[in-house]
Structure formats: C-alpha cells, structure tokens
Amino acid sequence: MAPNGNIVSIRNLSKIYAQGEIQVTALDNISLDIVAGEFLTLMGPSGSGKSTLLHILAGIDRPTSGECHVQGVDVTKLNESQLADWRNQNVGFVFQTFNLLPVLTAFENVELPLLLTRLSRGQRRKQVETALELVGLADRMRHLPKQLSGGQEQRVAIARALVTDPKLIVADEPTGNLDSHSAQEVLSVLQSLSKQAGKTVIMVTHDPKAAAFGSRTIHLEKGELLK
Amino acid sequence: MTIPTFILKNALRNKRRATLSVLSVAVSLFLLVLLLVALREITLPVEGAGAELRVAVRNKISIANLLPAKQLPIIEKIPGVEAVTPFTWFGGKYKGEQGMTFAQFALDPKKLRAVFTEAKMAPESYAAFEAERDACIIGKITADKYKLKLGDKITLESTVYPVTMEFKIVGIYAGTPDDRNMLFRQDYLDESSGLKGQVGMWWLKVKSAQDMPKVISAINNAFANTSAEVRAESERAFQLSFISMWGNIKLLVMLICSAVIFTLLLVSASTMSMAIRERFRELAILKAIGFRRRELFAFILAESFGLAAAGAVIGVGGAYLLFTYGNVAKMTNGMFPSFEVTSRIVGTGALVAAVLGIVASIMPSIAVAKMSVTDGLKTLD
Numbered sequence: 001m002a003p004n005g006n007i008v009s010i011r012n013l014s015k016i017y018a019q020g021e022i023q024v025t026a027l028d029n030i031s032l033d034i035v036a037g038e039f040l041t042l043m044g045p046s047g048s049g050k051s052t053l054l055h056i057l058a059g060i061d062r063p064t065s066g067e068c069h070v071q072g073v074d075v076t077k078l079n080e081s082q083l084a085d086w087r088n089q090n091v092g093f094v095f096q097t098f099n100l101l102p103v104l105t106a107f108e109n110v111e112l113p114l115l116l117t118r119l120s121r122g123q124r125r126k127q128v129e130t131a132l133e134l135v136g137l138a139d140r141m142r143h144l145p146k147q148l149s150g151g152q153e154q155r156v157a158i159a160r161a162l163v164t165d166p167k168l169i170v171a172d173e174p175t176g177n178l179d180s181h182s183a184q185e186v187l188s189v190l191q192s193l194s195k196q197a198g199k200t201v202i203m204v205t206h207d208p209k210a211a212a213f214g215s216r217t218i219h220l221e222k223g224e225l226l227k
Numbered sequence: 228m229t230i231p232t233f234i235l236k237n238a239l240r241n242k243r244r245a246t247l248s249v250l251s252v253a254v255s256l257f258l259l260v261l262l263l264v265a266l267r268e269i270t271l272p273v274e275g276a277g278a279e280l281r282v283a284v285r286n287k288i289s290i291a292n293l294l295p296a297k298q299l300p301i302i303e304k305i306p307g308v309e310a311v312t313p314f315t316w317f318g319g320k321y322k323g324e325q326g327m328t329f330a331q332f333a334l335d336p337k338k339l340r341a342v343f344t345e346a347k348m349a350p351e352s353y354a355a356f357e358a359e360r361d362a363c364i365i366g367k368i369t370a371d372k373y374k375l376k377l378g379d380k381i382t383l384e385s386t387v388y389p390v391t392m393e394f395k396i397v398g399i400y401a402g403t404p405d406d407r408n409m410l411f412r413q414d415y416l417d418e419s420s421g422l423k424g425q426v427g428m429w430w431l432k433v434k435s436a437q438d439m440p441k442v443i444s445a446i447n448n449a450f451a452n453t454s455a456e457v458r459a460e461s462e463r464a465f466q467l468s469f470i471s472m473w474g475n476i477k478l479l480v481m482l483i484c485s486a487v488i489f490t491l492l493l494v495s496a497s498t499m500s501m502a503i504r505e506r507f508r509e510l511a512i513l514k515a516i517g518f519r520r521r522e523l524f525a526f527i528l529a530e531s532f533g534l535a536a537a538g539a540v541i542g543v544g545g546a547y548l549l550f551t552y553g554n555v556a557k558m559t560n561g562m563f564p565s566f567e568v569t570s571r572i573v574g575t576g577a578l579v580a581a582v583l584g585i586v587a588s589i590m591p592s593i594a595v596a597k598m599s600v601t602d603g604l605k606t607l608d
Binding site: 058060061080084087088089093095099103104107108112113115121160 | 228229230233236237239240508509512513514515516517518519520522599600601604
C-alpha cells in the first residue's frame with residue numbers, strides 16, 4: 001500500500017481496442033486513487049469504460065498505456081503467471097451473473113480459490129465455513145447453485161471472493177440480475193465488508209440506489225473520469 | 228474437494244454425453260482388439276512339436292489337382308525324409324448341414340504319429356486306427372460340438388468324390404493347432420471311391436531343420452517336367468499361401484483398424500471441444516480466480532484422458548475377458564479354435580486410448596489458451 005493509505009493508484013491509464021481499422025478508446029488517460037477500506041462505486045452509461053477500468057485494476061485485462069498500482073504492485077508489469085498468482089491472493093471477484101460452477105456445491109464453489117494454496121483440507125474447510133457464515137449461508141453449504149435463490153447465489157459468489165481474505169473486492173454489476181430484496185441483501189453484505197472487515201470494495205453499477213451504499217461514487221463517460 | 232474430484236465432477240456433468248463418449252471409445256477399441264487378434268490368429272505360425280519339420284507337397288498347378296500315389300516311393304527315398312503320408316481332402320457334409328464345419332482328410336494311419344507328432348490320443352486308439360478299415364479319429368473340438376464318443380458311427384457325403392461313407396470313431400485327439408479335423412484311412416477312400424492311385428497331397432516330416440531346404444528342392448526337382456509337377460514348401464509357407472488367397476488380409480485389417488481409430492479420434496475431439504466450449508465462461512472464472520493456463524490444460528487433458536481410459540478399460544478389458552474366458556471356438560463355430568489377446572495387443576489398445584485422450588484435448592486447450600478472461604466472461608451460455 002502507498003504511504004498515503006491508497007490501495008490503488010492509477011496514473012494516465014488508457015485502453016484502446018483495435019477493431020479492424022477502427023480504434024475504440026475505452027479509457028482515456030484516467031488517473032485515480034482509491035483509499036484502503038473504501039466502498040467505491042463506478043457509474044456511467046453503457047460503454048463508458050467502467051467495466052474496463054474494473055478489469056484492469058483487478059488484473060484480468062491490461063491497459064494500452066499508463067500505470068496501475070494495487071497494494072504497491074504495478075500490475076501492468078506482471079506476466080500472465082504472476083498476474084494469476086497475484087489475483088488469487090489479492091483480489092476477490094463478484095460478477096453480475098454469479099458465475100458459480102453448476103456442478104459444485106456452494107461449499108465447493110467457495111473452496112475453489114483455496115485449491116491453489118498450500119492449505120490443508122482442514123484449513124480450507126475452516127476458511128470456507130467462515131466465508132459462508134459471513135454471508136449468512138452456513139446452512140446452505142451442500143446445496144447446488146440450482147437449489148439456491150438468485151440472492152443466495154450471489155452471496156455464495158461473494159463468499160468465494162472473500163475466502164482467500166483479499167484486500168480488494170471487485171464487483172461488476174453484482175445486483176444486475178437480482179430483485180430489489182435480494183439486491184438489498186447483497187449490497188448490505190458488501191457494505192459490511194467495507195465498514196467492518198476493512199475490505200476495499202470497488203463496484204460497477206448502473207443503479208443509483210446501489211451506488212448509495214458506497215462511500216464514494218465516481219462517474220465515467222466515454223472513457224473519461226468526470227470531475 | 229480436491230483437484231481430481233473437481234475434474235471428475237466436470238467430466239460427469241453431462242452424464243449422458245460422458246456415457247456415450249466412453250461407450251464409443253469402448254466399442255471402437257473392442258473392435259480394434261477383435262481385428263488385431265483375428266489377424267494374429269490367421270497369420271500365426273503353426274506351433275507344435277513337429278510343425279517346423281513338416282513339409283507340404285501339392286500339385287504345382289492347383290491344390291485341387293490330385294497327385295499320383297506312385298510318387299510315394301520316390302519321395303520316401305529322398306535323403307532327409309523321415310516319414311511321408313498321403314493327405315486327401317474328402318469334403319464331406321455331416322448330417323446334411325449346408326456348410327462344412329469340420330474338415331476330413333484321408334491319410335496313412337501308420338504314419339500319423341511320425342508326421343503329426345503333436346496329436347495326442349490313447350495308444351489303443353492308434354492301434355484301432357491302424358487295424359480297422361473304416362476307422363476314423365476326430366479332433367476334440369468337433370467331438371465336443373457334436374457330442375461324439377468312441378464307437379459312434381458317422382456318415383459323410385463327399386462333395387469331391389461320388390461317394391457316401393460310414394466311419395467308426397476309434398479315437399479322439401487333441402493337442403494340434405486345429406483340433407477340429409477328422410482323419411480316416413486313405414485305403415478305405417481308395418476302395419470306396421474307386422479312384423485308387425490318386426492322392427490330394429503329401430505331408431512329410433524331415434529329419435532335421437537343416438535337411439528341410441534340401442528335401443524341398445529335391446522333391447520339386449524329382450517331379451519337374453512330369454505330368455504331375457509339385458510344389459513342396461514348409462508348413463509355414465503353405466499356411467501363408469492359403470492366407471494370401473484371400474488377398475492382402477493384413478493390409479485390409481490394418482486399413483479397417485486405421486479407419487476405426489481415425490473416426491474415433493474425430494468423434495472424441497469433437498465431443499471434447501463441445502464440452503469445453505460450453506464451459507468457456509467457467510474457465511474464464513477459473514482464470515480470474517487465479518488458475519493458470521497450464522492448470523486449465525491439465526484439467527482438460529485429465530478429463531479427456533479419463534474418458535478415453537474408461538473406454539479402454541471397458542473395451543479392451545471386456546475383449547480380454549470375453550476372448551480369454553469365453554468359448555471362442557463355439558462363438559466362431561470352430562473357425563477360431565483359440566483367440567489369444569496377447570499383452571502386446573492389450574498394450575496397443577491402451578496406447579491408442581492414451582493417444583486419443585491427448586489428441587482430443589489439443590484443440591480445446593488451444594481455444595482456452597487464446598481466450599482472455601474478459602472475452603470468456605462475455606461468452607453466452
């Protein structure tokens with residue numbers, strides 16, 4: 001982490017996609033700092049570059065230019081293998097469409113990131129149970145995703161994001177496929193992770209009501225940060 | 228959960244597809260083993276105590292052409308010859324059956340033990356065979372099939388000679404490569420058919436392996452430029468000449484095997500590619516979580532290999548059990564007295580399965596390697 005308490009520091013970040021002869025600028029010279037423990041929401045119209053920014057600071061996409069330091073590590077300089085390891089230890093992902101593996105139970109889905117660690121079976125079990133308790137689903141461990149409601153599935157996804165105890169949780173439209181009640185549940189969990197567990201949560205959303213759960217909201221439009 | 232459990236769950240996520248994939252591999256490998264064993268049985272050198280010292284002498288024009296019996300003393304005098312017997316195909320039909328399920332040959336009973344040393348039966352049977360005019364001996368496979376025993380009488384209608392003959396079973400032999408044949412006396416055939424002085428071919432035993440080339444050459448030369456020129460050859464060469472009448476059987480079987488393997492490869496590769504394509508988003512999630520390319524390759528390879536291995540266990544294993552413990556002679560109506568699935572053939576089947584598992588995983592692995600996490604996440608179900 002930077003000495004000023006920033007967990008994320010982005011400087012002059014750009015992302016340009018080449019689609020044949022046409023070049024599409026998804027991000028245009030973005031500079032941004034995110035403080036540790038913040039619940040930051042990224043808002044903007046469709047195509048504004050919110051998800052692209054999220055993907056870059058989560059290490060699943062690379063910028064065309066610029067720097068992106070997360071917890072003191074310039075993720076743009078890591079090779080693919082290093083990036084994979086870094087993601088496993090430092091970032092938890094929550095996606096819009098839950099993306100649980102349908103053949104695995106809730107317990108097994110949450111356990112997935114831990115398979116890459118050297119933890120013993122017993123240690124893994126303990127961490128998984130803790131993560132599921134945190135999201136209020138300890139009694140649904142043996143259920144398959146198809147046996148869970150949408151809100152429960154998303155909470156399992158959050159538990160999976162938490163299980164390696166990352167400092168950073170990134171959520172891309174986590175409530176996009178949920179009804180208002182389930183969305184409320186999920187957002188409350190994310191908020192408590194930030195306020196009580198000290199996690200830094202970065203969430204992309206279209207929904208102003210969801211954005212209200214955050215401690216800060218920034219707006220993007222056509223790849224630029226709006227002041 | 229462990230990594231192997233994770234792989235297994237993925238492999239079985241679509242149980243119907245997994246079952247069909249395994250069965251397609253199993254059936255194909257069963258067929259492959261069947262073809263390889265059949266080819267081996269057909270081309271296997273005759274083994275037995277006397278096989279390597281036996282020489283077949285037939286009419287040079289065609290095996291269907293007879294030879295004069297007066298050739299016998301000439302052959303017997305050739306240095307290196309230990310014993311000679313006529314061997315005449317009778318072509319008899321038993322009990323009005325449409326086809327012939329066992330062959331019948333006329334020979335000199337006194338020369339049976341000397342020439343066909345591997346045939347084993349009770350000493351009194353040999354004596355009876357030499358003493359009784361209408362005596363015959365039957366191979367154990369045929370005796371068991373028709374529930375024949377000593378003393379039984381059988382009647383055969385020849386398709387070669389204009390005669391129907393009755394025989395008395397005085398012995399049941401075993402221990403030859405083909406325990407199906409019936410053997411009876413050449414003099415009985417001569418009397419009954421009225422065609423004395425003609426034999427089908429000669430079988431002889433040489434004194435040693437060193438004598439064989441000289442004996443073969445001497446026999447061929449002895450009857451060169453006569454009205455009954457002969458072709459003398461070792462038993463192995465005689466056997467192979469029969470097989471070559473069917474065409475290039477080895478090439479044919481190899482082509483069929485290749486077609487089976489190639490088709491299996493296409494089906495397996497297609498199935499694997501489809502299975503992985505459906506899981507692109509899941510694989511993207513795994514990448515996002517931190518799984519590296521090589522780990523995803525390993526998952527795909529393990530799944531593909533596992534399905535192929537399961538198919539191999541069922542197909543190759545099933546073939547081994549069936550052909551080793553089943554009554555193959557009965558199943559093939561006596562065509563194959565034995566049907567040995569050798570360890571080499573089992574190994575070939577296993578190797579094909581292993582290669583299949585690896586090759587089927589190549590295309591999906593390439594697709595996964597090229598896929599970025601963001602592209603994978605956008606994949607629709």
